[in-house]
Amino acid sequence: MIDSHCHLHDTEFFADNREEFYSQSITAGIGMICVGTDERSSQQAVEFAANHDYVWAAVGVHPHDSKDGWGEIERLVKEKAEDSPIVAIGEIGLDYYYNHSPREVQIQALEAQLQLAVDYDLPVSFHIRDGAPDQPSVWDDFWPIFDNFHGLRGVLHSFTDTRANLEKGFSRNLYVGLNGISTFTKVQAQQELFATIPLDRLLVETDAPFLTPKPFRGKINKPEYVELVAKYWAEKRNIDFNVLSEVTVRNTKQLFGI
Numbered sequence: 001m002i003d004s005h006c007h008l009h010d011t012e013f014f015a016d017n018r019e020e021f022y023s024q025s026i027t028a029g030i031g032m033i034c035v036g037t038d039e040r041s042s043q044q045a046v047e048f049a050a051n052h053d054y055v056w057a058a059v060g061v062h063p064h065d066s067k068d069g070w071g072e073i074e075r076l077v078k079e080k081a082e083d084s085p086i087v088a089i090g091e092i093g094l095d096y097y098y099n100h101s102p103r104e105v106q107i108q109a110l111e112a113q114l115q116l117a118v119d120y121d122l123p124v125s126f127h128i129r130d131g132a133p134d135q136p137s138v139w140d141d142f143w144p145i146f147d148n149f150h151g152l153r154g155v156l157h158s159f160t161d162t163r164a165n166l167e168k169g170f171s172r173n174l175y176v177g178l179n180g181i182s183t184f185t186k187v188q189a190q191q192e193l194f195a196t197i198p199l200d201r202l203l204v205e206t207d208a209p210f211l212t213p214k215p216f217r218g219k220i221n222k223p224e225y226v227e228l229v230a231k232y233w234a235e236k237r238n239i240d241f242n243v244l245s246e247v248t249v250r251n252t253k254q255l256f257g258i
């Protein structure tokens, strides 16, 4: 399998267990896409991917960190060599829940990095999170921005929103990434919604070290656990686990060109 979104490269989260968790994943037959969240972690993702088999890198500045700049992402993409492990831009997007960076700056960072995705023909790992119901909707800002760029492809990582926005994503050929949240959410409507995702649009991920799936809640997450997400949905949807694994691997390879 392939964990389509994790942060195993990042020593801020995996100070002394990175190699151990990497070996466990490889032994279990699991590769991974290591996703940057700021300039430092994007550099680290590229280095880690360059030095490990079955690891690929996404570079990008998360909306939380937009206020600290994204110049290094432009440099990493512009200077990437023919054999570079960089396969995507991400994670980028808008987060109106925490608003760690001002909204105008989040939008600027998103637009600049989407331009890179278009210019270098790279898929995008999107982090889009809405704020409180009485606040302006993040999606009202996101979709018009997305539609301004032509030829974008990508995944709505860790999607937890409404059917309407899921449909808008599908109509734009986006994939949806499910992770541990889908195994432990108590919101029935979300479970029902996730169960309707067409298999050819589905990716699985861990977002490790966050969002550990059942039954390991409370422990640190790792790429190996992507299997638990796949198993959970194979059972729920009454699909053979191997079939679901194969389909999600195929989707991941197709999107990221790996």
Ligand SMILES: [Zn+2]
Binding pocket: 005, 006, 007, 035, 091, 207
């Ligand atoms: Zn992430």
